[in-house]
Amino acid sequence: xxxxxxxxxxxxxxxxxxxxxxxxxxxxxxxxxxxxxxxxxxxxxxxxxxxxxxxxxxxxxxxxxxxxxxxxxxxxxxxxxxxxxxxxxxxxxxxxxxxxxxxxxxxxxxxxxxxxxxxxxxxxxxxxxxxxxxxxxxxxxxxxxxxxxxxxxxxxxxxxxxxxxxxxxxxxxxxxxxxxxxxxxxxxxxxxxxxxxxxxxxxxxxxxxxxxxxxxxxxxxxxxxxxxxxxxxxxxxxxxxxxxxxxxxxxxxxxxxxxxxxxxxxxxxxxxxxxxxxxxxxxxxxxxxxxxxxxxxxxxxxxxxxxxxxxxxxxxxxxxxxxxxxxxxxxxxxxxxxxxxxxxxxxxxxxxxx
Amino acid sequence: xxxxxxxxxxxxxxxxxxxxxxxxxxxxxxxxxxxxxxxxxxxxxxxxxxxxxxxxxxxxxxxxxxxxxxxxxxxxxxxxxxxxxxxxxxxxxxxxxxxxxxxxxxxxxxxxxxxxxxxxxxxxxxxxxxxxxxxxxxxxxxxxxxxxxxxxxxxxxxxxxxxxxxxxxxxxxxxxxxxxxxxxxxxxxxxxxxxxxxxxxxxxxxxxxxxxxxxxxxxxxxxxxxxxxxxxxxxxxxxxxxxxxxxxxxxxxxxxxxxxxxxx
Amino acid sequence: xxxxxxxxxxxxxxxxxxxxxxxxxxxxxxxxxxxxxxxxxxxxxxxxxxxxxxxxxxxxxxxxxxxxxxxxxxxxxxxxxxxxxxxxxxxxxxxxxxxxxxxxxxxxxxxxxxxxxxxxxxxxxxxxxxxxxxxxxxxxxxxxxxxxxxxxxxxxxxxxxxxxxxxxxxxxxxxxxxxxxxxxxxxxxxxxxxxxxxxxxxxxxxxxxxxxxxxxxxxxxxxxxxxxxxxxxxxxxxxxxxxxxxxxxxxxxxxxxxxxxxxxxxxxxxxxxxxxxxxxxxxxxxxxxxxxxxxxxxxxxx
Numbered sequence: 001x002x003x004x005x006x007x008x009x010x011x012x013x014x015x016x017x018x019x020x021x022x023x024x025x026x027x028x029x030x031x032x033x034x035x036x037x038x039x040x041x042x043x044x045x046x047x048x049x050x051x052x053x054x055x056x057x058x059x060x061x062x063x064x065x066x067x068x069x070x071x072x073x074x075x076x077x078x079x080x081x082x083x084x085x086x087x088x089x090x091x092x093x094x095x096x097x098x099x100x101x102x103x104x105x106x107x108x109x110x111x112x113x114x115x116x117x118x119x120x121x122x123x124x125x126x127x128x129x130x131x132x133x134x135x136x137x138x139x140x141x142x143x144x145x146x147x148x149x150x151x152x153x154x155x156x157x158x159x160x161x162x163x164x165x166x167x168x169x170x171x172x173x174x175x176x177x178x179x180x181x182x183x184x185x186x187x188x189x190x191x192x193x194x195x196x197x198x199x200x201x202x203x204x205x206x207x208x209x210x211x212x213x214x215x216x217x218x219x220x221x222x223x224x225x226x227x228x229x230x231x232x233x234x235x236x237x238x239x240x241x242x243x244x245x246x247x248x249x250x251x252x253x254x255x256x257x258x259x260x261x262x263x264x265x266x267x268x269x270x271x272x273x274x275x276x277x278x279x280x281x282x283x284x285x286x287x288x289x290x291x292x293x294x295x296x297x298x299x300x301x302x303x304x305x306x307x308x309x310x311x312x313x314x315x316x317x318x319x320x321x322x323x324x325x326x327x328x329x330x331x332x333x334x335x336x337x338x339x340x341x342x343x344x345x346x347x348x349x350x351x352x353x354x
Numbered sequence: 355x356x357x358x359x360x361x362x363x364x365x366x367x368x369x370x371x372x373x374x375x376x377x378x379x380x381x382x383x384x385x386x387x388x389x390x391x392x393x394x395x396x397x398x399x400x401x402x403x404x405x406x407x408x409x410x411x412x413x414x415x416x417x418x419x420x421x422x423x424x425x426x427x428x429x430x431x432x433x434x435x436x437x438x439x440x441x442x443x444x445x446x447x448x449x450x451x452x453x454x455x456x457x458x459x460x461x462x463x464x465x466x467x468x469x470x471x472x473x474x475x476x477x478x479x480x481x482x483x484x485x486x487x488x489x490x491x492x493x494x495x496x497x498x499x500x501x502x503x504x505x506x507x508x509x510x511x512x513x514x515x516x517x518x519x520x521x522x523x524x525x526x527x528x529x530x531x532x533x534x535x536x537x538x539x540x541x542x543x544x545x546x547x548x549x550x551x552x553x554x555x556x557x558x559x560x561x562x563x564x565x566x567x568x569x570x571x572x573x574x575x576x577x578x579x580x581x582x583x584x585x586x587x588x589x590x591x592x593x594x595x596x597x598x599x600x601x602x603x604x605x606x607x608x609x610x611x612x613x614x615x616x617x618x
Numbered sequence: 619x620x621x622x623x624x625x626x627x628x629x630x631x632x633x634x635x636x637x638x639x640x641x642x643x644x645x646x647x648x649x650x651x652x653x654x655x656x657x658x659x660x661x662x663x664x665x666x667x668x669x670x671x672x673x674x675x676x677x678x679x680x681x682x683x684x685x686x687x688x689x690x691x692x693x694x695x696x697x698x699x700x701x702x703x704x705x706x707x708x709x710x711x712x713x714x715x716x717x718x719x720x721x722x723x724x725x726x727x728x729x730x731x732x733x734x735x736x737x738x739x740x741x742x743x744x745x746x747x748x749x750x751x752x753x754x755x756x757x758x759x760x761x762x763x764x765x766x767x768x769x770x771x772x773x774x775x776x777x778x779x780x781x782x783x784x785x786x787x788x789x790x791x792x793x794x795x796x797x798x799x800x801x802x803x804x805x806x807x808x809x810x811x812x813x814x815x816x817x818x819x820x821x822x823x824x825x826x827x828x829x830x831x832x833x834x835x836x837x838x839x840x841x842x843x844x845x846x847x848x849x850x851x852x853x854x855x856x857x858x859x860x861x862x863x864x865x866x867x868x869x870x871x872x873x874x875x876x877x878x879x880x881x882x883x884x885x886x887x888x889x890x891x892x893x894x895x896x897x898x899x900x901x902x903x904x905x906x907x908x909x910x911x912x913x914x915x916x917x918x919x920x
Contacts, residue, residue, distance in 0.1 A: 054817060074820040081821040087814035091836040100832070101822035145818075152822060362725020366735070369718045369797070373742060376753045376794065379763035383756035427656055434649035442650070449657045454848060455901045456665055457855025459872050460894045463879055464664025467671070467891075490660050497661075552744045558858035559872075563879055570858065573748040577755075577862050584752040591749035592741075599741045 005030040005188050006051070006156060011060035013046055013212075020046045021212045024060070031186040033179065035199040038209035039235065045160060047209070048192045052158050053077050064155060077156075080149030080187075084161040086141040088133040094144050095120070095129035101152035119147035122181060139170035146178065150185065157182065157189040163198060175202055196236045200224060208232045230353045233279055240285070240322035241353070242278045242297075246270045254278065257318035259297045261347055277353040284349040285324040287313060287335060293344040301339045311335075315343055377592065384585035396586035405572060413561075413569035416485070417554040420492040421547045424500040427493065429543065432504045433535050436513045450501040453494050462491055462560045484564055491560045496550040503549065507542025508535075545602045552598040556591050665898065671891035684892035692869065697896065700854060700871040703785060707792035708849035712842065714793070715800025722801075723808045736805065739798035746795045751862035754791045758782045783864045791859060796849050803848070807841035840912055847908045851901040871897055 006028040013021040021043040028034050036044035049055045051062055053074035061070040069077055080101075088097050095116050096103075102112040120126045123143040133141055142162055149157060162178070163171045179202045182189050193199050199206050200220040208215045208223060208231075216228040227233035244256035249270045252263035256278065270276065286293060287301075302321060303314040310325045311334050322343060328334075335341060385392040387399070400406055435443050453461070465487055471479035477487040493500075516538070520530045536543070561568035573591070577584040675681045688694070722732040757764050758775075759782050768775055781787055811834055819829040857872035866873055871893065877883045878890040 052817075052821060054820075074817070075823050075825060077821075078823075079821050081818065083814045083818060085812070085814060087812060087818045089815060089818075089833045089837075091833065100819070100824070104819075104822060104824040104828050104832075148818075148822070154821075158821070358724075359726045362721035362727050365717050365721040365725070366727060366731060369714070369735075372797075373738065373794070375764060376757040379757035380753040382763050383761075427653060431650055431653035438646055439650060446650070446653070449661070452657075452661055455851050455898075455905055456661070457851075457857075457872065457897055457901070459855065459857055459875055459879075460668065460897055461661065461664060463875065463890070463894050464668050465660070466879065468664050468667050490656075493656075494660055549744070556747050556749060558748050558861070559876070563876070570748060573752075574858070574862050577748060577752055578865065585756045588749040588752035588756070592745055592753070595745050596741050599737065599744070602740070603737055 003030050004028070005032075005065060006190075007063040008047075008051070009061050009063070011047070011050060011057045011062070013043075013050060013055060014058045019212055021050070021057075024212075024214060026207060026214065026217065028188055028190070030188055033182055033189045033191065033202060033204045035191045035193055035203040035206045036209055037193055037196060037199040037206050037236070039194060042209040043212040044192045044194075044207075044209045048158055048160055048190060051156070051190060052079055052081055078152075078154050079156045079158055080152070080154035081158040082142070082145045082149050082160065082162045084164050086133070086138070086145050086165070088141055088145055088148070090133055092132075093129065094125070094131050094133070094136070097133070097144055098148045098151050100148060105152060107152075115151055119151050122150075122184075123147045123177075137170075138166050139174055142166065142174060143177070146181065150181070150187070155188070157187045159189065159191040161192055161194070163193070163195070171198075178202070200236070208235065210235070227351065230277075233351055233353060238282055238323070239279045239351075240282060240320070240324075242280065242317060242320050242322070242350075244276050244278055246272055246274045246276050248272060249274075257297050257299070257320075259295075261295045261297075261350070263347055263350060263352070267352065279351040279353050280322065280345055280349060282322075282324045285322060285343050285345045287315065287324070287326065287341050287343060289342075290344050293346050295347040295350075296342045296344045299341060299343055301335045301337050301341055304334055304337055306334065315341060317343065380585050380588050380592075384582060384589050387582040396582040397590075400583050400586050400590070409567055409569045409572035412567055413555050413557075416489055416492065416566075416568065417551045419489045420496060420554050421550050423489055423493045424496050424546065424550055425543055428497070428500045428504050428546075429536060429539070430531055432501060432508055433513060433531060436505075436508050437517055447501075450497050454498050458491075458495055458557075458559050459563070461494060462563045465491060466563065478564075484566060488560060488564050488566050488568075491564075492550075492554045492557065495557070495560075496546075496553055499549045499553070500546040503542045503546030504539055507539035511535075511538045541605050541608050544605050548598040548601050548605075552595050555594060668891045668894045669898065671888055672895035675888060676886075684886075684888045685895075687886070687889050688892050688896055693874070693893070696869045696871045696874045697900070699785065699869060701900065703788050703792065703870065704850045704853035706785075706789045707796050707853045708846050710789070711793050711796025711849050712800050712804075712846045715797045715845075716804055716842065718797065719801050719805045719808050723805060735801065739801040742798035743795050743802055746856065747858035748862040750791060750794055751859045754782060754787075754794070755863065758787065758790070783867055788860055788863065788868065788870075791863060792853050792856070796853065799849060799852065800845055803845045804838075804841060807838055811837060843908055843911060847904045850904055854901055855897065 004027040006026075008024055008026045011021060011024040012019065024043075024047060026034070036047060038044045046055060050057050053069070053072055053076075057070065061068055063069065064077070089100065092100065098119050099112050099116045102115060107115070116129065117126070120129055123146060125140060125143060125147075128136065128140070128144075133144070136144065142165075145162070159178070163175060166174065175198055191199070191202060200223070203220055205217060205219055206223045207217045210231045216223060216232045218226075218228075223232060223236055227236060233239055242256050244254045244261075246267055247253045247255050247260060249267040249272060252265045252267055254261050254263060254267075254276055267276070289296075297317055299315040299317040299322070301313060302316045305312045306328070309328055311328055312323060312325050313335055314321050314323045324343070326334075384396045385394065387393060387395040431446065435446055466478065469475050469477040469487060477483040513535070516534050517530055520534050525534070556570050556573060557568070558570035558574055562571040562574070573584070573587055576587060672684050673680055673682065675683060688697075718735065721727065722735050754762075756762050758780075759765065760776060762782075765775060782791070815833055815837075816826075816829055819833060824832070855872060857870075857876055860868060860870055861873055861876065864873075866877060874883075875890065875893050875897070878893060882890070884890060884893075
């Protein structure tokens with residue numbers, strides 16, 4: 001039952017001569033969690049602010065629940081928003097912050113108090129209602145900000161890099177918490193981030209943005225495993241690049257550092273002898289033979305770092321270097337720098353970069 | 355947004371009118387000395403007046419000594435508090451703010467009664483002593499501004515690390531303050547100094563009540579007895595204030611930047 | 619190696635010195651002693667001297683007579699007009715200064731307007747005293763430019779009851795340094811209002827008005843009130859401008875005290891002390907009110 005709830009159509013936004021968002025189209029289903037992922041300056045925050053109503057699009061429209069909201073002011077849009085720097089009102093207590101939206105909407109006192117108590121228990125801070133924001137940690141403040149955004153039961157939840165200001169541990173636990181609350185309430189959510197791990201772990205779908213355009217829209221699995229463009233491939237996850245030459249475009253064989261590899265798919269638009277860039281995820285590579293890994297290239301171990309549970313190994317392959325992680329095993333000594341070693345992988349895991 | 359900008363411009367324009375009309379009027383008035391035409395006669399008379407030269411010179415010297423006293427008093431104190439006694443900072447800050455609450459006329463009244471010629475500390479018995487008391491009074495008036503400027507300057511440098519680095523190299527306290535700390539907060543000290551200068555140069559109350567031949571009482575005297583010269587003097591005084599503030603602005607561009615103070 | 623041992627021996631005295639400080643507190647206090655001695659001798663003792671004197675008679679006996687004597691008509695009138703002028707110039711200065719600060723920070727004006735206003739405010743807030751009086755005499759005095767220009771278009775402000783040597787004349791003059799002082803102090807406070815607060819309020823359905831009433835004004839209130847108190851004290855103690863403007867024709871407290879110090883016009887030195895005590899009392903009371911207000915209603919301040 002896919003029902004489009006938020007629809008962004010042909011949106012373009014220019015500030016003077018610079019275009020920051022162009023040709024942006026997206027349909028979000030009710031209850032879906034969609035991330036805008038990209039480097040800073042890619043237009044993701046501008047796009048979010050257009051949805052929120054802080055920026056007016058130069059062209060195109062935004063529809064929520066079948067209604068055109070393009071010209072509505074932010075305070076008429078029925079949205080909840082969480083900001084990077086918490087943006088809690090410093091002069092109000094936690095409970096007053098959460099109740100702010102209810103108060104301005106004229107919700108009766110008793111009803112509002114009940115809702116605030118409910119929100120406090122959802123964010124697991126039931127005892128904190130009478131504290132002031134400066135008395136809370138960053139993670140607690142951001143949870144309060146989330147509760148404040150959700151208290152008036154908005155139609156849409158907008159999260160603008162809500163985890164960036166927090167330290168690593170809090171970030172991980174809070175992202176699970178946010179996703180949990182979002183699922184429980186079933187609220188349609190747009191999440192802006194530059195952190196691919198956050199986007200991959202939280203989202204139903206990801207929009208990877210670059211230069212004001214959506215490069216690819218897809219599930220985390222698709223984005224990671226079938227990147228549509230070179231940018232997506234390099235921005236999401238770690239990639240090892242291998243330079244090779246095409247041996248036979250029809251059967252799809254390439255030569256990398258003296259080894260012939262059969263890709264078993266046609267290389268359109270390439271001729272024999274053309275240079276080609278191939279990419280491999282670190283987890284797709286092993287040192288030495290492994291079942292199911294049908295391709296192999298000769299290399300030389302150039303660096304070994306022991307990181308505890310994993311060992312990161314760098315292997316020189318011709319003029320390229322690939323890095324891969326192997327699990328630590330007390331029984332097997334780690335590879336030694338200078339050794340020659342074959343790296344193996346499944347040829348089907350090789351990504352051809354356009 | 356459009357109407358907001360209109361009101362902003364209107365507010366700005368009304369404010370600008372209130373502040374510029376008196377300046378224009380004063381300048382115009384100062385040119386009216388010669389009947390029927392504009393001239394700089396009033397300025398010529400003022401600059402030619404021997405008492406103008408004497409009182410202005412006196413005030414400049416007093417201002418310089420005030421700045422010196424202020425720096426000697428404030429820099430080591432602010433430094434020491436940052437380094438060793440952060441817990442008494444609120445007390446010191448409160449004291450430095452007192453001159454904004456206790457009027458200058460009250461402070462100088464207290465001096466006159468406490469340090470009269472028959473008191474145990476007879477500052478007022480001699481002319482030099484009275485000059486000294488005037489400088490002290492001015493240093494008190496400038497205290498809030500000087501302390502603030504220096505403390506802000508110290509905040510931008512890591513006092514503790516600099517001090518420890520100097521100690522490791524065998525420097526003593528005088529060397530540390532004069533050779534390490536002062537150069538690093540020089541910009542801040544100079545800002546405080548020019549502000550002090552602007553406050554002291556035309557000060558009337560203390561100089562008048564201590565009977566010193568300063569620029570402020572001279573201004574008042576001219577104002578009571580002449581017609582056009584006061585306007586010329588007002589323009590000159592405004593120019594001096596403007597000059598001091600311009601120097602402070604200029605200095606602030608050279609001020610060291612830090613994480614605490616990124617916007618300047 | 620030689621270098622290393624050199625540094626090590628150099629560290630020791632420093633460490634020893636620091637350790638000493640922990641055992642003998644007085645060495646700590648030596649560093650701030652000059653400041654405290656100065657503050658006591660030239661700020662606190664002179665003030666206390668006057669305050670004590672206000673409660674003594676000529677024979678050095680304790681009495682409340684001097685304070686009681688303050689309640690005579692001409693002294694009460696002086697306090698009353700001083701308080702009125704200070705309050706009017708502080709409140710008007712604060713409101714106008716706030717409006718200007720708001721316009722330059724939030725009004726969407728070009729950046730040069732802001733920097734020019736800030737620079738000018740720095741100058742004008744220090745342009746007080748005698749020259750300011752001259753400037754306003756040249757503007758709104760009987761022969762001032764504005765007076766003449768208005769007369770030429772048929773408005774004789776002096777015939778309409780205006781006088782530069784009056785309550786409103788002095789208030790208008792004081793505003794010339796009160797407004798810029800407000801701008802200088804309150805602009806950073808307005809800068810401190812985060813843009814996200816306004817945006818968060820908007821997404822929660824609040825109107826601009828609701829945002830200002832529930833968030834922005836409560837956040838700015840302590841700075842605003844603090845500045846009003848400062849402006850009040852600033853005007854209350856000011857004498858040079860008023861004296862140069864009006865001579866001794868306007869009966870405000872600092873001028874009365876000035877005349878008393880110069881010539882004992884009240885014929886009782888201890889009444890002069892009481893007058894000074896009264897001034898400290900008024901500005902002190904304003905500050906006590908401010909501190910009380912701040913601690914009572916601003917629990918959210920760190």
